Every structure is written in C-alpha cells, then in structure tokens.
Amino acid sequence: MNTEERKDCQENKQENQEEVEERTEISRKIQPWTKQITLRGVFVSIFIGSIYSVIAMKLSLTAGMIPHLNVSVALLAFIFIRTGTKVLKKAGIMSKPFTQQENTMIQTCAVACYSTAVGGGFSSYLLALNKKTYELSGVDTEGNSPRAVKEPGFGWMTAFLFTICFVGLFVLIPLRKALIVDLKLTYPTGMATAVLIKGFHNQGDNMAKKQVRAFTKYFSISFLWGFFQWFFSGKEGCGFSQFPTFGLQAWKQTFFFDFNMTYIGAGMICSHLVNLSLLFGAVLSYGLMWPLIGRLKGDWFPENLQESSMKGLYGYKAFVSVALILGDGLYNFLKILCFTLINIYGRSKNKNLKTDMDVQKKTEEGKDLKQNEVFLRENIPMWISVVGYIIFSITSIIFIPLMFPQLKWYYVVVAYILAPSLAFCNSYGAGLTDMNMGYNYGKVALFVLGALSGKENGIVAGLVGCGLIKSVVTVSCILMQDFRTAHHTLTSPRAMILSQAIGTAIGCVMGPLSFFLFYKAFDVGNPSGNFEAPYALIYRNMAILSVQGFSALPHHCLQLCYGFFAFAVAVNLVRDFSPHKMGKWMPLPMAMALPFLVGAYLAIDMCVGTLVVFVWHKLNTRKAELMVPTVASGLICGEGLWILPAAILALAKINPPICMKFVPS
Template identity: 75%
Template sequence: MNMDLEAREKKEIEREDMEQETIETEESTGRIEPWTEQLTVRGVIASIVIGMVYSVIAMKLNLTTGIVPNLNVSAALLAFVFIRTWTNLLSKAGYVSRPFTRQENTMIQTCAVACYSIAVSGGFASYLLGLNKKTYELSGVHTEGNSASAVKEPGLGWMTGFLFLVCFVGLFVLIPLRKVMIVDLKLTYPSGLATAVLINGFHTQGDKMAKKQVRGFMKYFSVSFLWGFFKWFYSATEDCGFSQFPTFGLQAWKNTFYFDFSTTFVGAGMICSHLVNLSLLLGAVLSFGVMWPLIGQLKGDWFPESLEEYDMKSIYGYKVFLSVALILGDGLYTFIKILLSTIVNIHDRLKNKNLPATDGKVKPIEEKQNEIFLRENIPLWVGVAGYAVFSIVSIIAIPMMFPELKWYFVVVAYMLAPSLAFCNAYGAGLTDINMAYNYGKVALFVLAALTGKQHGVVAGLAGCGLIKSVVSVACNLMQDLKTAHLTFTSPRAMFVSQAIGTAIGCVTAPLSFFLFYKAFDVGNPHGEFKAPYALIYRNMAILGVEGFSALPQHCLQLCYGFFAFAVMVNLVRDFSPPRIGKWMPLPMVMGVPFLVGAYFAIDMFTGTVIVFVWHKLNSKKAVIMVPAVASGLICGEGLWTLPASVLALAKVKPPICMKFLGS
C-alpha cells in the first residue's frame, strides 16, 4: 500500500513555508528552455534505470509486507546523483556536456516515479495476485462464495495489456482541469510541493551540500548491498540466516518478535513518519503479542482443533478479517471526511468567487510560474481524444480478459471515472491523501455483490483494479504538475515524461513481479514473500458476495469492535486538542502486522529511532542527510534482490544455514 497516509499530511504541509524562500533564489528572469529541450536522451536513460531499480525495490516491499513508503523524494535525489555522476565522468574524459537544470531533474524524477508507481499500485500484491490458485486455496476451498472457477493465474501478457489500458485512461482524464486545479484554485499538493522544494534546493544550495548527499547515498548504498550479499550466504532455507535471528529470545521469535537485519525496512522506517512506525509497532504488539496467543488458546472452542493453521475458519480467518475491519473502518472514515472537505471547499470557493481578493498583488515569481505553466498548454483535444480512445479500447478488451466483468460495468465505470478522479485529486491537493485504494474498494464490494456468487470475486477484483488505477494515475499526474509549476517546467514536457514513465512501468512492473514470482514462493504465509494484501482483497470480495456468513465464529463481533475502534481513533484525532490528537495511531497501518508479523515493524521502528536521535544530536545535518542515507539503505539491499533472484532461478542455494535451537 502506497504510503500516502495521513501521517505525512502535517509534515509535508509544514514545508509550504519553505517554498517561496527556496524558489525565490531562482534567477527566474533567465531563459527557460522550450519543452522539447527539457526532454533529453540522457534524462530518459536515467529515468529508465532509476525506474527499473525502484520497480524491483517497490515490488519486494509490496510482496513482503504491502507497505511501500513514498519514494518520490528519494527518486529526485537519485536523479540528481545519476546525472551529476554522468557529467563528472564526461568532464574527466574531456567531453563537454550540457548543464544539468532543475527542469531536466524534474523530468527524470517524474518519469522514474511514473514507472515505479505501476509496481506499487498495479495490484501485483493485492487484487491481481488475489486471483491466483494459491490465494484461492488460502481463502478456503470450501468457503461459500470462494468459487473454484474464480481463479486466473498471473500471466505476463494479460497483466501488461491490462496495465496499459487502465493506466493510460487515468493519464488523460484530468488534463482539461489542470489550469483550474493548479493555477486558479492554487491547491497545495504537499508531496508535489516537497519534491519541488528539494529539486530547487539541489540547484541553488551549491555543490558542497550536493556532494555531501551524494557521498552519503553512495556510502550507505554500498554498505547495504554488501550486507545483503553477506546475509545471503547464511540463508540456505527460509528459517535460516540473519533474517531469522532470535534477537529477543526463542519464544519471542516464535511470535515473530525479532530484528531481521533488513536495511531496506530500516531505511523505509527512516522515511516514514514516527506516527506510522509507532502505529506498526502497536499493531504488532496488539496482534502477535496479545490477541493471537489468546485466540490460539480457544482452539477447540471457537474453532475445531482439526483445522489447519491457515484455514479461513481457523485462527487465520481472525487475522485476515480483523485486519480488513481496521482497513475498512479507517478507509471509510477518511473517504467520507475527504469527500465532505472537498464539497465544503468547493462550495466556499463558488460562494466567494465574486468577492475581491484580499491580496490583489501577484508576486513576480508566481507570474513567471503561471506564464510558463500556461504558455505551453496541453491542448484540450489531447485529453478528450486520449480518454475516449483508451476508454473504447478498454470497454472492448477488458471483458475479453475478464469475461466475468461485463462490458456495461466497464462503461459505467468510465462514465463515473472523471468525477471520481476529480474528487480524489482535489482532496489530495488539500490533504496529500490519495484515496484511490478506497475508491477501488467501493467498486470491489459493489461489483462483487451485483455479479453474484459464481463470478463475483473475479468481477470485484478486476473492477477494483480498473477504478483504482484510473483514479490513482490521475492524482499522481496532478502532484507532478504541481512540481512542474514550481520548478518552471513545461506541462507538455511533464506530460510526455509521465507518459514515457507509465509506458515503461507497464512493461517493467510485470517483469519485476515475475522475477519474484518465479524465483521465490510468493504468497506462502510461512515464507518471506507473504503478499498479505492478496488474501485481504480476495476475502473482501468474498464478503461482498456472501456477506457475514463467510466469517468464522465470534469474528463478526470482533470485527464490529475493530471497525468502531478505527472510526473512534480518527474522531479523536480530528476533534480533540492537538496535544492529544497527535498521539492517535493510524488504524490502517496497525492492521498490516496482523498478517505479516512483528519483525518488520521492529525494523521500521529502528529506523525511526535513528532519525529521532539524529535530529536530537544535529538537526540541520539530519534534515539534509536522512533522505540520502535512507535512500542508500533501501536501494542497496533492494538492488541485491536482482542477483539473488537470478541465483534462485539458476537453483543456486546459499551454502550455510545459520539457525538457533533451544537448549
């Protein structure tokens, strides 16, 4: 689950005050290159390399825990590192290269993010993987509504085609409204703003600061990569090696409480907010520390002793459905809150549109930004024609891929998509929360219920992917257009860059997925690549088909409690004084360890402790170096996954099994 969560909202919005200070150092009266020159061959090559690396990293995070931190800032940093290294090498070889501008930096970042975003939100660890046979079996072959015919094994061809259709529809849907949302309404888009602040900072703060960040990134990238290589030697089987180190004793290890020495998750913890990491730890303690041991003692009373551990009528059913209850409670509350906020905000703007502005003056820097943003306009016909063409092709092709999803459902989905995409993009502009997953879940339940028992699961999961992809891509484009607006980058160049990145992502994301799918046991609850959201999404579809009869004994009452808990926590956060509200955990995040285990929460908590201590010791240095160090830790071990996968495909096993046994 992409980490555009509430925890980032306050942190990102606080950067707004930095915006003018950073941007106004720009010599904005200087010549801005035309959009055709902002797109460069070296930039596209850099984008492909960065996008592919981040696709593999994001896929690994998705298939292990389902949590992927926002890597946009990291991608901008890596783009800067890549081109600076490129130009330095050419300079030493005696070649003169063109200057590296903030516009080119923005292009590379946009293209790379568009590429890896497909790996994050393409459904490879959720609604698409939820269609395979293994997830069907884990959901219970005798479960009502879990039809044996509701199975579609992953395939490179149909997955790539599906992504091209649904993602490119989202690329065109909001083009006509870009001026309204960026220039007229002046929506903040905190993530896009934060990326612009970072890129502008790279190109104004001087080489000294940039060199520190580059050195920090390369140092921790090397350490992380070599550590991943070293760990591999001791992991002959899945229960061996440093990733199964009983840090707190064997009994705690059996309940998944241990530090698994993953630099990827430590780096992710450094990027995510303290609230996200503390919520993960709280969820881990509540589930594997309290609830699962207690429910396990009720075996023979609440559920038969003869059932296997991973039967949905056994303890595994409680793990899945209580996690679903938290996710739905949090998602429904946030969905209603953002929708109401959007409606109220639009109403206020319409009501006050004829009133004189309190500050009639427009700053010169803003005039320059608006001039560049509007001068190289994306023609209206491009958006309309693109949306129409890809919608028509989708209406024909998607029912051929998924016969259970009738063509008229696809027609209705694309009729509603523009309004849904606008609501989501508007809400994200105000709060930085991308609600695409929640729109997808609504579509999942509606289509599963309407289609019926035989085909409801497939129709629900496919329809979820259709709506979520369109809405998510449209929102990402608006975030990137905000970055373009603040970095004096042409919207045309931005759109072309986004299209290139999306096309590359539609190819590299399925390839990244099959790298893991063929090399490792994806979906195994005992293994490293548990893919928890595949099981969660399939069981949400079963709930849509069957209702509450799919739940194990006493699970419904517990689900009511956890759903209410999620709503109450959000209410307390929003309506209590800040000194109380800021300590409220994030229910959706708490639900992730319910299935995955506590080990990765401990890793990410370690990352948050490092950041906390670093800020206490030297806050200024921490602000500059934390993104670089975290990116290095994530990329190093993440990149080691490539040779590890190749070795696994070649049937080359690690030579040593390091394992701990009780005396």
C-alpha cells in the same frame, strides 16, 4: 499628488518594471519543452524506474506498504546525472548543463514507472486471483468459486496494464489550471519534491559531494550486507532474517529484528506516527490477541485445521485487518469528500468578496506570477484530453471483457462514465491533505461490482473492477501531484505529460518483469515465507464478502470485526476533533492493520529507522534534514538491488551453503 506619493508611485513602477524584466529573463533562460526531455534523462529514468520497480515490488510483497519515494528518486536522478557530467568533464567531454527541469522530468518518469508496478495489483487484486490465494481463503468457503482463478502470466498482465493505465492520464488535463493555479492546491508531496529539487540545484558543490558520498557509502553497506546474509539462509526459517533478537519465545510471536535495510530505510522516510502505529498494532495483535485466541483452539475454532486455514486463527488475522482497513478507509473517504465539497462551496461563495488580506494575496500572487506564466504558457488543447480518454476507454471496454468474461462490458462503460468525477474528487482531496485515496475508490468498486455480478462471477468482476477504477483515479492524482512539482520548478506541463506517459509505458513492462522476478524465484504468497503478499489475501476476502456476506467468517470473528471497525472510526474522530496535544498521539488504523496479518518484525525494523532519525535530529537537526533522505535512499537501493542477483541465483538453483538457525538449548 504630493511629493511622497509621487515618489512611492515611481518606486512601485520601478519595482513592477524590474519584476517584468526578471520574469522575461527567466522565460528566456527556460528551454522549450522539447529540450527539457533529453535522451540521457529518458535512459536514467528507465534505469531508476526499473530499480525502484523491484524495490517497490519487494516492499509490496512483504510489508504491503510503500512510503513516498519521490524525494528519493529525485535525489538519485541528481546524483546520477551530476556525477556522470563530472566524469565526462574530466575525460574532456562537455555535456549540456543539468537543469532542475530535466531533474523534474526524470523524477516524474521514474515515479510513473514504479507507481505502475505498485498500482498494477501484482501484490493485491491480480495476485488474489491465483490458485494459492484461492486455497488460502478457504476452498470450502461459500462463494469462493474455483472458477475465480487466473494464474499470473506475463502476456495478459502486460496487456491488462497497457489497457487500463493510460486512461487516467487524460482525465484531468483540462482542469490543471483550476487545480494548480486558481485553487492553489498544495499537493504537499509534489511541493516537497519541488523544493528539494530546487535545493539540489541551488546548493553548493560541497553539500552535493557530501550527499553523493553518503549515498554511495550506505548503498554499498546495504548491498554487501544483503550479500553477506545470503550465505546463511540455506533453508526456510534460516538466516539473519529469523534472528531471535528478543529471545525464542518472542521470536515465535514474530517479535524480532530481521536486519532488513530496506525496512530501516523506509522507516527513516515514513513519519514517526506511521512507525509507532505499526508497533502498536504489532503489540496489540501478536503480543496480546493472537496468543489469547490461540488458547481457545477447540472452542472457537477446530484443533485439526491447517495454520493457513481461514476457518482457524488465520481467519481472525485476515478479517480483523480487513475491518481496520475498511473502517479507516471509509472514514477518510467520507471526510475528504465532505471537506472537498465544503471547500469548493466556500471558494465559490467567497470568490467575489474582498477581505483585509487582499494586499497580502496580491503580494503572494506577484511572487507566483512567473510560475503561473511558465505553467500556462504552453497550451494543451482540450481535444487531446477528450480524444485520448475516449480512445483508451473504448480499448478497455473491448479488451477487458475478453480477458475477464466475468466483468460485463456495460459495467466497464459505467465505470468510465463515473471515473472523471471520482478522479476530480480524489485529486482535489489529495491536493488538500496529501492522501491519495485511489485504493478506497477501488474497494468501493470491488464491493459494488462483486455484489451486482453474483456468486459465480462476483469475485473476478469485483477484483478487476477494483483495479480499473483504482488505476484511473490514482494515475490522474499522481499527474496532478507532478504538475505541482512542475509549477514550482518552472517545468513545462507538456514535458510532464510526456514524461508520465513514457514512465507509464515503461512501468507496464517493468511491473510484470519485476513481479515474475520474485514469483519465479521465491515462494510468493506463502503465509510463513518471506514474501507472503498480505494484501492478495485481504482483497480476495473482500471479494468473498461482497458476494457471500458474513457467513464465511469463523466463530466470534464478526463481533471482533465490528469492534475494530468501530475502533478505527473512533480513533479518527478523536484525532480530528480532540485538542492537538491529544489527537497527535492517536495511531493510524491503516498502519496498525499490517502487523495483524504480516507479523511484528516489520514494525521492529521500521521503528529502528524512526529511532535513527529521532536521535539524528536531536544531535544535529540541520544535517539530519539534508542527509536523512540520502542515507535512507542508499539503504533502500542497496538491498533492493541485491534482489536481482539473489533472484538469478535462485532461478539457477544455486542455494546458500549455510543454514543459520536457533533452537532451545
């Protein structure tokens, strides 16, 4: 060995020794998992999770679409704890340092809380069982049985959530090493949240102060604006939410800006493609289709029908949106399933092959070694996963048929036998694409169980079975996403599982509470109201189709459904197989479907948010990247928090004193 080789060898040894010392030092600095979960963290998680449960419930009951709020939650946790510790320090009270591990724990717990409220079916499959949705879907519709009605109740809804929501926590725990470390799945939302959490704790105090000031400013503006609007909304159809921004004719077709800060903030978080797809769907539906079909009253459908009748124009709105959602969902379901199988096959085939990229891979492995070491340092016994899954599955098998006799116990058994494989496919696909397809697995279960159970029991069996499968598949995917965040922030997996369990338990209570806050105070489910809950009617109609077929559709509606189903598939094919310059302009059918039923005002609000982000990036990209999540969080939380006093005033029968309304001159 010559002198240069010996020198290189010594340098490599020195580098390896320094790397080992660095990893050892990091391991010493990281607290054990029992200290990563703190009492103040749990309290902050409960507070943030409760606020976001109300916000997410409002979004799901109005727009029906919830953007990723993980980053917003992590930011809010950072602001609360950092501000609180500084206040205590000025008062002479010293508190323990706020670490990125504690920040990750709070984010995980709070997200699990509001995710349970969103995924609990309060705006979709559970609300689809109430009497109002039954009447909206057509009392005279064949297959729409009056026996398939169950009014919302806090007791049974809470028990139902506690029964089904914990099963998903235990499904994929044994595969965490395979999915996170071995396969290196990115889980983009989890990774982005981790990067931002590390950025919060590594950046200077100056930027942290700017973010706190921006959040406080826009939170206050949003809250005070909601308070100001309340005075002018004395009756239905009054107030700034019905402001005819583009004229009265456009207002009749729901084209107006309703000054909703929550939607603007959500538009700032959602991608430009999502917002523009919403606008395209609004123009296509309320700008073209519904006015044209409305002129065919008396030809395509009877003239003397109620506005909400499924045999009239409302039927076209509901079923065409269902066709778009099913076309997009089925395509993405099959695409990700095929992509997952091909990827797994490719990895297993090339596992032992050496390539020219080996050196680069070893370098990357060296960088990830300390993260892998911390992530795998604490063993989670296999028996915990197996016993937990069996116990909660048996609980569901016993209690779900007692709550809903229409869903037979043996269907629940089969569902829980199939659930682990479905959960793995969904989590693997989400790790590659960031698309949680739990709702699509739920829809498949809805159609299968509805068809198997027959006309008398099919609607309830399909809707409840949909929730059962959706819960397992979605919760397990969210846990894997949080594991990716934990891997990057050097947080203990045990702390993540316990945080997820705490958040899920809180969500099982906060979900029904936040739902009844709206259900008791506002007219939830009214198609012409502010809380129309569009997905409840969509899920009810899916259940009707599963047991009865296409005879429930109004005249020529089936042909339109075929056309829009094919359109959804074709748009996805063009996006995936055409050149990027063309494919990036293809709309998202899932986003397009919402304005078909809800109206165009949602798209206007979201596009205002995306316009703000676009202009901000043009003026100052660096500042926009740092401040957009902060400003959006302030706007969402401010008006979201105003819902609490507004609901209390409504329950106390205190009505706004003024009705601001616009009429033709």
